Amino acid sequence: MLIYKQLFAISLLLSLPFCIAAKEINEKDQLICAISETALCRENAGCTEGSVELVNLPLLLRLNLEKKTIKSTRISGETRTSTILAVNTSKNNLILQGVQEGSGWSMTIDKKSGQMSVSSSLDGEGYIAFGVCTRS
Incomplete structure (x- = not known):
């Protein structure tokens, strides 16, 4: 089952440039985002880079920008929902911010x-992840 989820994420990542070219993403869209690279850094312990499983981050994120929610799915199948507290736009980016389980997070698309x-950061540790989003 794990290999199928990973293959789905890879195929999604490869097809995204063709899906996105038509129209810019805006603050009312529903998006699906796949995380491809991650790092976990701990105070006095350095950083660990690797797959989403290695640093216990979700593989897929489903964003409903109009409702200001993010649903995440980990490789294990565990799902979580987070509220987007702020949506800001610049000329080229959407910037989202929120809080979940004691950590603050920020996303730029x-x-x-x-x-x-x-x-995302909390006491003594921080996560960073990179990926790509498209309309769902």
Whole structure:
């Protein structure tokens, strides 16, 4: 089952440039985002880079920007929902921010390419992830 989820994510990532080219992402869209690279850094312990499983992050994120929610799915099948507290737009990016289980997070999505970066931090540790988003 794990290999099928990974193959789905890879195929999604490969097809995204063709899906996004038509129209810029905006603050009312519903998106699906796949995380491809991650790192976990701990105070006094350095950083660990690797797969989403290695740092216990979700593989897929489903964003409903109009309702300001993010649903995440981990490789294990565990799902979580987070509220987007702020949506800001710049010329080229959407910037989302929120809080979940004591950690603050921020996500930046390029409106044209769908490229995404996410960071999350709490006491003594921080996560960063990179991936790509497209309309769902």
